[in-house]
Amino acid sequence: MIPIIETVFLRQMASGDRLFLQVYKFIGKQPGKKVYIQSNLHGAEIAGNAVIHQLIEFLLTLNETELIGEIWLVPVCNPMGTNERSHVFSPGRFCVYEARDWNRIFWDYEKETHDLIAFTKSQLHLHQDVVRQNYLTKIQQEFRKVSEKVNFPSSLPYTDQFSYKLQSLSLDADYLIDLHSSTNQGLNYLYYFPNQEESAKFFRLELGVLLDKYDGDAFDEAFIKPWLALTTCFKQLGRDIKFDLEAWTLELGAGMQMNPDSVAKGVQGLKNYLAQKGVLKVSGFPLQTKSPAMTFATSSKRKKYYAIAGGMIQSRVELGSTVKAGDRLYQILRFNKENKLPTVIDICAEENGFVYDIATNQAVNQGEFVLGLLQ
Incomplete structure (x- = not known):
């Protein structure tokens, strides 16, 4: 045709x-x-x-x-x-x-x-x-x-x-x-x-x-x-x-x-x-x-996680991972410009869900998208 x-x-x-x-x-x-x-x-x-x-x-x-x-x-x-x-x-x-x-x-x-x-x-x-x-x-x-x-x-x-x-x-x-x-x-x-x-x-x-x-x-x-x-x-x-x-x-x-x-x-x-x-x-x-x-979810149950500080993302959970409230989602490696040694911040899930979207860039400014969780 x-x-x-x-x-x-x-x-x-x-x-x-x-x-x-x-x-x-x-x-x-x-x-x-x-x-x-x-x-x-x-x-x-x-x-x-x-x-x-x-x-x-x-x-x-x-x-x-x-x-x-x-x-x-x-x-x-x-x-x-x-x-x-x-x-x-x-x-x-x-x-x-x-x-x-x-x-x-x-x-x-x-x-x-x-x-x-x-x-x-x-x-x-x-x-x-x-x-x-x-x-x-x-x-x-x-x-x-x-x-x-x-x-x-x-x-x-x-x-x-x-x-x-x-x-x-x-x-x-x-x-x-x-x-x-x-x-x-x-x-x-x-x-x-x-x-x-x-x-x-x-x-x-x-x-x-x-x-x-x-x-x-x-x-x-x-x-x-x-x-x-x-x-x-x-x-x-x-x-x-x-x-x-x-x-x-x-x-x-x-x-x-x-x-x-x-x-x-x-x-x-x-x-x-x-x-x-x-x-x-x-x-x-x-x-x-x-x-x-097929799993069904609702768009209102999406939760986006934004960086609470600037730094480098490490130890992030894999795309498609199922997590429970309190599980660690990722770490922020933060290089302080305050005469302090570098620090690592653990970021944990606020609720149960699975990871449906993650940022390509693992260097983030404060307030930038890191990952999306779907309940």
């Missing part, structure tokens, strides 16, 4: 050079769900690019009857972040010009709608497919209003222009998947939204973190939050309705690395998820082997 390849203009630089996105659209013979998959929204988080490349190679081997619906793939979705450098390091988490996190800039319709109850009442007795189309139309109409400001003489900051460009590609998707990694050294896991535990297992990762606390400005959040609000409103009015819409963020290993194990798990998980959802009709999927046991 040969994709439709579209090149989307993003930005012209002061030098006259231009930045673009490239979208690979695989479209099956039968209509069905639209799947939108992107990678590298944060500049250092590159493993998803390898995942998308392997998916493209896989999809090229299929015929059009083996894909129901369409899959849109957008690798290297943020060239500004990907190309950012500080010496040999790739930070790229923030737009340095505007000091904004690249994944906290997206437009959330739920924050702007003021007639949700009235809309829901008008849809109470309609089929959910009709409701979905009517609500999507409202979202798209409002989106056009805000995104058209890019063309005003006063225009908009680049982060707004960029966010609208990505959202214009994904607004009408059924399943949205954003491929990330830790900016530091992290496990392979996913973020999910309420009532998605069964679908989460299709990705065959060992850890799922429920987003039970969020602001709605991240890419996956901005996509799904209006639909969650609509579902809640229907329930309050006495009707249970479930839209077949899902949003995911997959965290695949470490930043600045294309870890083969993380890439392989990402590819396998995506294939299995798409097969379970009926998008792919291929031999070998869904996988019949037993899925790994």
